[in-house]
Amino acid sequence: MTDYPFETGVYRPPSEGGSASLLVRFTRNCPWNHCAFCTMYKTEKFELRSLDDIKSDIDAMAALGRDIETASRRLGHGGRITRDAVMALLEKAPGLNSHYGADMFIQWLAVGGKTAFIQDGNSLIMNPKDLIEALTYLKTTFPTIQRITTYARARTVAQRAIEHLKAIRNAGLDRVHLGLETGDDDLLKKIKKGVDSQGHIQGGQKAMAAGFQVSEYWMPGLGGQEMWQAHADNTARVLNQVNPHYIRSRPFRPIPGTPMAEWVNNGTLTLLSPKEQLLELKRMITGLDVTSKVCFDHMGNHWRTTAGDLVFTHDYEGYQFPEEKNKVLERIEMGLDFKGHPPLSFLHM
Ligand code: SF4
Numbered sequence: 001m002t003d004y005p006f007e008t009g010v011y012r013p014p015s016e017g018g019s020a021s022l023l024v025r026f027t028r029n030c031p032w033n034h035c036a037f038c039t040m041y042k043t044e045k046f047e048l049r050s051l052d053d054i055k056s057d058i059d060a061m062a063a064l065g066r067d068i069e070t071a072s073r074r075l076g077h078g079g080r081i082t083r084d085a086v087m088a089l090l091e092k093a094p095g096l097n098s099h100y101g102a103d104m105f106i107q108w109l110a111v112g113g114k115t116a117f118i119q120d121g122n123s124l125i126m127n128p129k130d131l132i133e134a135l136t137y138l139k140t141t142f143p144t145i146q147r148i149t150t151y152a153r154a155r156t157v158a159q160r161a162i163e164h165l166k167a168i169r170n171a172g173l174d175r176v177h178l179g180l181e182t183g184d185d186d187l188l189k190k191i192k193k194g195v196d197s198q199g200h201i202q203g204g205q206k207a208m209a210a211g212f213q214v215s216e217y218w219m220p221g222l223g224g225q226e227m228w229q230a231h232a233d234n235t236a237r238v239l240n241q242v243n244p245h246y247i248r249s250r251p252f253r254p255i256p257g258t259p260m261a262e263w264v265n266n267g268t269l270t271l272l273s274p275k276e277q278l279l280e281l282k283r284m285i286t287g288l289d290v291t292s293k294v295c296f297d298h299m300g301n302h303w304r305t306t307a308g309d310l311v312f313t314h315d316y317e318g319y320q321f322p323e324e325k326n327k328v329l330e331r332i333e334m335g336l337d338f339k340g341h342p343p344l345s346f347l348h349m
Contacts, residue, residue, distance in 0.1 A: 003093040004064040006057035008101030009119035011040055013177050013215075014297055015316040016117040016149060022061075022108045022142070023101065023117055026054055026134055030121030032153060034192040035181075036259040037222070037252060041121055048126060054134045058141050061105055067093075068106065081110040113142055118150035124176070125156050128164040135171040149175035149213075154203025155195040165210035175213035175245075178204060183238030184230045187223050191260070197238050204242030214244035220284070221252040221277050225270040228280045236287030246318070247292045251277065251300040275336060278303055278311070282332045285325065293318045294328060303335040311335035 007025045016023075027048055029041035071092075072078065072085035086106060089096065096102045116138065123131065139145055150173060157165065157176065182188055183197045195203070207214045216239060223231035239247055254261035254271070263269035272280060288294070295318030296311075303311040311331045313319075319328050 003095040004060045004099065004102065006060040006101055006105075008104060011121070011151075012117045012119065013149075013151075015215075016115070020108075020111075021115045021117040021149075022113065022145070023104055023119055024054075024057065024061075024138060025049065025119040026123050026126060026131070026150075027120050031125050032122065032194050034194060035179075036191045036263075037181075037219070037255070039255050039258055042257075046121075051130050051133055055137050058138055062141050064096075064102065064105060065109055068109070081106065113144040115147045115149070116142075116145050118148060118173070121151050122153045122156055123150040123173075124152040124160060124168075128160065128168060131168055131173075132171040135168070135173055139172045145172075147174045148172050149177060149215075152176040152178060152207075153195070154178050154180070154200045154207075157203040157207050158195075158199055160206070162206060162210060165206060165212075169211045173212065175215060176207050177215045177217065178207070178244075180204075180216045180235070180238060181219045182222050182231050183218075183234035183236070184223065184227065185234070187227050187231055187234075191222065197234060200238050201241045204238075204244060208242065208244065213246070214242065215246035215248060216242060216244045217248045217250050218284075219250050219252040220281055221272045224264075225272060225276065228272060228276070229283065232280050232283035233287060236284050236289075239292070240287070240289045243290045244292050246295055247288075247290070248295045248297060248318075249281075249301055249312075250298055251302075253300060274303060278332055278335045282329065282336075285328055285332065288321060288325065290321050292321055294321050294324075295319070304338055305331070305334040306338050307334075 008023050009025045009028070012021065012023055027046070029044040029046045031046040033041055033046065068081055068085055068089050069079045071088040072080055072082055075084055075088060077085055135148065180200055181191065181193060183200065185196050188196055204214060204216060218235050254264045260269060264271060295316065297314050297316045297318065299314070301312050301314065305311055311334060
């Protein structure tokens, strides 16, 4: 058996990356797995994990934390996570060198152990009672945790009773990351999102009503030249009705092996040029009437101004709307003035 056996999944949002969040795997992979642009869990089967397995993972992490602390005290480091304390433990438990999650856990402890992200693709699919018990166990085991977030599908949130959602919120789940992608019904159907715009609105509004911080992701360029106007207008329409805390831009990129990459290859989907992407963004942003933070916290938001700087900050907190809406629109105009955008072939590699 591995030393400190616990599982760590591959995916988490960038805002939970680096050493920021403890990754705790409550389920494996995605229960939907049909989206035409997505490769995340495609070769893997969805599995619920038992409460016993989840608790056992949390216990293994706690044991690792305790043993580092003990090693640190023996070295006279007062329990702090120091390099020497970690090296001393590695001598006793060399299996940690090849443990997929050990580095993540140690980094997280070293920066204070404040936030956690529940993996994988749709934690709300769990039986609410089990999810509440797992969250409670996590918070009790690691009392330093101040914020817990997860991915969820709007359709699943919409199906949950509001009292269950509130109980999950009260058990410590603070934020849900929802993949809207687009608010356009034709495009949602085409990309096989498995939910229509009304379902997105219901799921988003219910998550807000339950008291979660809601982070909605949309994909500029998803409709290509064929559907860009409806994509922009209906995405703004849905977001206006949800008015989430965060709106995050994840520009579409056809990933080889996905149906959407095939549509690009066979000419049924025409990619937007960088300038066209900015025109689509301008249309979507103009249509927004929200009090959200609008974020471009991903390297795919690549556009530059004539001065050579990025059009948008990649900061996780983005721009506060409506106060900074004009600023974002001004930045888009600065991007539209720029003549040296990289060619499409480079951007979509
Ligand atoms: S729901 Fe999310 S993880 Fe699942 S297939 Fe769609 S985009 Fe991928």
